[in-house]
Amino acid sequence: MEYLKLVGVLIVILGFTLKLDSILIIFLALIVTGFAGGLGLDGLLEAIGTNFVANRSMAIFIPILLITGVLERNGLREAATDLIKKVKGATAGKVVVAYGVMRAIFGAFNVGFGGVAGFVRPVVLPMAEAAVKNQGHEAKEEHIEDIKGMSSAMENITWFFFQVLFVGGAGGVLVQSTLASLGYEVELIELAAAEIPVAIVALVAVCVVTFVKDKKISKKYYGTEK
């Protein structure tokens, strides 16, 4: 009956794939695994309690929320807007890349500017469109569609690969506690340091891909290299 223990894993895979409520999936997987593993009700409650308390580090985002909203109230987004406006000789590609570099650096300090809804849509897109117009072109609809795709990709890639540099971020803490359950003790700062080359390569890759694509599509839509 060893395979019965895998029902919990199956629930997680199927549940997320079928887009069931995430907390429901974990709840079911916890209970089923506990009973299939022969922990019994007492043992299950004890295992859940011990492991949830042991994973409290994952809640470290909560004290940070004390300042997240207050920073927004005091004009963090406006300051970020002014910062990328400083880019000289802007093209759509340059605006997206400038946003990406800023997003990456601040992402490593766990600072965000509102994501796609809060920053890309109200700030990055209008600036990129204005850049196209400044070069003497009427922005084509397909081009705008490409810019939307590139800036969302920039947002995701820079955030994914730079938030892991923040010592105390959820990703590192989860890896640390998973490794600890297997008997490997590692420090959060070592985990963050291991990601430095990965983050740099990711930023270079996404910037190069964006520049190359922007050049190619500008040529296609407007017949110039600019």
Place this chain on the structure above:
Amino acid sequence: MANLKFIQINEVLGANLLNLVWVIIGLIAIYAAIKNFLDKENPSRIGTGVFWGAFGVVCAFGTWLPAKVSGALVILMCLPPIFKKVKVGHVDTPSKEHTEEQYHKVGMKIFFPAICVGLFSLVMAFFTNISSMVAVTLGVIVAMIILMAYNPSENKPVVFLKESERFLSIMGPLCMLPQLLGCLGGVFTAAGVGEVVAGMVENIVPKGNVNVGIIVFAIGMALFTMIMGNAFAAITVMTVGIGGPFVLAYGANPVIIGMLALTCGYCGTLCTPMAANFNIVPVAILNMKDRWGVIKNQVVVAIIMLIFQIGYMIAFK
């Protein structure tokens, strides 16, 4: 790195500071529970109150509560979100005019408190043996003091508490996902799931070849994340089932292998519509015509990063 840590605090003080952090977090959650319980604009006052309240109590007092009681509170906490009874109450979002006015007062120096938390956690991790959780909390407190000094009429102490509740409510119960997944990983290990998965994978992957193990682990993380749409859900299962028995058991570096597996998973996140928050929601927010418009712009970088990371893991294992 240990020799750089010239500031050392003793274990008792460290443990006390850490417990203080859990109490602070718990109290913030308990404030959110009380606020929503009393909020007439919240359509589900009891459910929302129970959710944040149960979490707050486990978090604040988990150190001293019997594990069984904590376990029961976690079960209680899970019930309101399962029945969709955690709702957002009254929200006080600042207007654009308001934030612009504050920006004219504060200006670019707003970036300083913004990076304060990251700076504190980094510096303290380098030079002290103080827990990152304590360092982050200290960074928050210093940032709060700076913000109050910048703009005393706007940033009163109660504003910080109210704003934390606003963001907790925006994030909703899903913000508990990483902690619940971490807990699930622990229960999987306790029940012996890792051994069973490893036994199955053993039939396909030869044991003892670390490089093959690394490649299977990395690509497996990416594919598994694509299917589940969530790298955090994938990493607990994959590390226990494949990373541990096929890579780490042969002496590979747990720091590099364990951590990079997560960012290999992120390569999968970049390629899947299952990660709706990142790849599908932006399509809607930006009124894009192509449902795959975001993913198409990410695939090339995702493949480059997966290959680079496999090479990095093999080289530095």
